Amino acid sequence: MEEARSKDEARAAEVASLIKDTRAYLCIDCSKCTGSCPIGKAGSVYSPRLLVQHLVLDGRDPSETEVWRCLTCGLCRERCPSDVDFPRFISRLRATALIDGNLPQTTHGGTFQELMRIQANERLRQNKMDWLPEWVNARGADDLDGSTEDVYFVGCAPYFDVVFADFDLDLKGTHEAALELLKATGLNPVVLRDERCCGHDALWSGDVELFRKLAGRNLEMFKAAGVKRLFVSCPEGYHTFAHEYPAHLGELGFEVINTVKYLADNPPPGFDMEGDTNTGTRPKAGGVVEADGAGDGGAVTCGAAADASTRPEEVTYHDSCRMGRFSGIYDEPRKMLAMTRGVTLKEMEFTRAQAPCCGSNLWINCDSLSKKMQMELLEEARKTGAGVMLTACDKCRIHLACALMQNGHVSDGLKTDNILRFLYRKGVRKT
Amino acid sequence: MADFEPRIVAFACNWCSYAGADLAGVSRLQYPPNIRTIRVMCSGRVSPGHIIRAFEHGADGVFVSGCHINDCHYGFGNRWAEKQIEKTLKLVEMLGIEPDRLKLEWISASEGEKFATSIRTFVERIKELGRSPLQR
Numbered sequence: 001m002e003e004a005r006s007k008d009e010a011r012a013a014e015v016a017s018l019i020k021d022t023r024a025y026l027c028i029d030c031s032k033c034t035g036s037c038p039i040g041k042a043g044s045v046y047s048p049r050l051l052v053q054h055l056v057l058d059g060r061d062p063s064e065t066e067v068w069r070c071l072t073c074g075l076c077r078e079r080c081p082s083d084v085d086f087p088r089f090i091s092r093l094r095a096t097a098l099i100d101g102n103l104p105q106t107t108h109g110g111t112f113q114e115l116m117r118i119q120a121n122e123r124l125r126q127n128k129m130d131w132l133p134e135w136v137n138a139r140g141a142d143d144l145d146g147s148t149e150d151v152y153f154v155g156c157a158p159y160f161d162v163v164f165a166d167f168d169l170d171l172k173g174t175h176e177a178a179l180e181l182l183k184a185t186g187l188n189p190v191v192l193r194d195e196r197c198c199g200h201d202a203l204w205s206g207d208v209e210l211f212r213k214l215a216g217r218n219l220e221m222f223k224a225a226g227v228k229r230l231f232v233s234c235p236e237g238y239h240t241f242a243h244e245y246p247a248h249l250g251e252l253g254f255e256v257i258n259t260v261k262y263l264a265d266n267p268p269p270g271f272d273m274e275g276d277t278n279t280g281t282r283p284k285a286g287g288v289v290e291a292d293g294a295g296d297g298g299a300v301t302c303g304a305a306a307d308a309s310t311r312p313e314e315v316t317y318h319d320s321c322r323m324g325r326f327s328g329i330y331d332e333p334r335k336m337l338a339m340t341r342g343v344t345l346k347e348m349e350f351t352r353a354q355a356p357c358c359g360s361n362l363w364i365n366c367d368s369l370s371k372k373m374q375m376e377l378l379e380e381a382r383k384t385g386a387g388v389m390l391t392a393c394d395k396c397r398i399h400l401a402c403a404l405m406q407n408g409h410v411s412d413g414l415k416t417d418n419i420l421r422f423l424y425r426k427g428v429r430k431t
Numbered sequence: 432m433a434d435f436e437p438r439i440v441a442f443a444c445n446w447c448s449y450a451g452a453d454l455a456g457v458s459r460l461q462y463p464p465n466i467r468t469i470r471v472m473c474s475g476r477v478s479p480g481h482i483i484r485a486f487e488h489g490a491d492g493v494f495v496s497g498c499h500i501n502d503c504h505y506g507f508g509n510r511w512a513e514k515q516i517e518k519t520l521k522l523v524e525m526l527g528i529e530p531d532r533l534k535l536e537w538i539s540a541s542e543g544e545k546f547a548t549s550i551r552t553f554v555e556r557i558k559e560l561g562r563s564p565l566q567r
């Protein structure tokens with residue numbers, strides 16, 4: 001009894017303070033964002049305002065609200081006139097629901113939650129890096145001497161490749177490409193064999209304790225390695241290291257660098273660098289932006305006509321939430337595409353901060369609404385006429401591939417690719 | 432590590448393997464007491480997550496058993512299990528856990544003897560391997 005009461009009190013206090021901190025009470029009179037929330041749009045009665053009303057006016061417990069529904073996509077935050085950070089609000093609210101043992105419905109039998117949890121184990125020594133390019137120096141947790149300044153973080157792609165083998169996405173290829181592209185700029189980043197999950201999903205699912213554990217293990221390892229610059233390609237990982245680690249654990253003592261951003265600032269040979277390449281993109285009618293393929297100077301010179309890499313190719317680009325709305329990286333991928341010969345970027349109707357959500361997040365709560373969002377996003381991409389939809393987020397690619405598989409056919413041959421894999425193939429490997 | 436007694440989680444499907452384990456019991460067949468059995472409706476219900484969780488919670492080995500192929504009471508559950516275990520073996524290895532610590536066996540309701548021998552062999556193998564790397 002005693003314990004139950006103090007638990008209730010702790011929860012009530014936390015709910016009250018998070019409503020105050022995020023000023024979510026402003027929602028009650030508002031609802032401006034409801035129209036932009038993809039969940040409502042896909043056909044559920046879900047509304048951020050309603051959720052706050054249930055909490056504040058109706059006095060419901062967090063577990064009695066739709067606390068697991070939100071995708072934390074951040075579209076509402078773009079619309080909010082009161083600067084309420086709803087995704088942040090919901091992730092803190094989730095922590096209070098967890099106190100009651102109110103757990104989200106996990107997808108894939110909880111496999112990813114367990115993969116996350118086991119990575120917090122101190123004794124874990126992993127074998128997930130056997131695919132690395134030969135030149136990459138990979139070091140285990142017991143082999144760190146403070147001399148590895150540039151470190152590349154791979155993340156969960158090797159695990160995803162196993163679970164989603166049927167989708168044939170080659171997610172490790174993203175990191176192979178990233179490492180090769182970084183090498184082409186003159187870097188020689190080291191990979192840490194025993195890096196842990198960054199903790200992104202744990203954090204946004206309200207499991208702050210697990211997040212802190214994972215972050216602690218990573219930071220300990222980075223410190224032992226002597227990291228000065230951490231290169232990250234996964235948008236979730238990048239945002240987590242760059243923004244959430246400092247927010248939760250204080251000053252990092254090293255720089256977190258997004259790979260695409262770094263490449264845009266330091267283009268490797270093979271990408272045309274004629275003047276300011278940003279001026280090489282010119283918006284055309286219908287929002288189509290075309291890459292200016294002209295200009296020599298780059299390393300792509302020999303037999304351009306016969307070179308498969310310079311064959312004209314139309315692509316579209318999806319701004320994933322963690323890359324775009326959360327990290328503000330919109331121009332850099334476009335700049336890289338503009339610097340890639342023979343590539344035309346055909347923009348979708350909703351891009352950048354307005355880009356739609358891929359419909360699934362955190363490996364929880366995936367349902368028919370998710371499928372609907374995924375099919376709609378693919379349809380938007382298809383409308384551009386591009387043959388491939390690029391994105392920086394490989395989780396988006398997984399969910400989208402899943403939508404296509406479930407409908408039993410790969411509609412109109414629209415493929416997805418990771419932008420780094422694509423850039424590597426077009427600009428460096430040239431196949 | 433002569434006195435090492437492995438802790439093993441054994442998932443058994445309700446219709447065949449759990450009955451097989453029962454039969455081993457009522458037939459008074461001897462098998463080592465190292466297993467904690469978890470009954471599931473079908474081997475197809477066991478996800479990689481359950482197995483990883485068992486290792487995270489201290490298991491030295493995980494044993495999954497179901498009906499023989501074509502005998503699954505839900506049709507294709509054990510075929511799905513086969514595929515899942517194949518993936519899980521890879522995941523487990525990437526997590527630095529010896530793949531031999533995970534074993535899939537088809538055991539029917541009438542195979543009490545097979546249940547007992549499989550467990551004996553598995554426990555022997557785990558004893559050779561020693562404590563799980565996550566517990567050492």
Ligand code: SF4
Pocket residue numbers: 024026027028030031032033034048049076079080081082083084085086
């Ligand atoms: S999050 Fe902002 S836009 Fe949405 S209901 Fe609350 S105050 Fe209004």
Ligand code: SF4
Pocket residue numbers: 036037038039048069070071072073074075076077086087
């Ligand atoms: S973060 Fe996205 S899914 Fe969540 S309430 Fe806002 S718009 Fe809806």
Ligand code: SF4
Pocket residue numbers: 107108360361363364366367370398399400402403
């Ligand atoms: S959309 Fe994503 S989360 Fe949902 S079932 Fe498919 S892969 Fe899993």
Ligand code: FES
Pocket residue numbers: 444445446447448472473474475496497498502503504505506508509
């Ligand atoms: S019911 Fe036994 S394996 Fe499916």
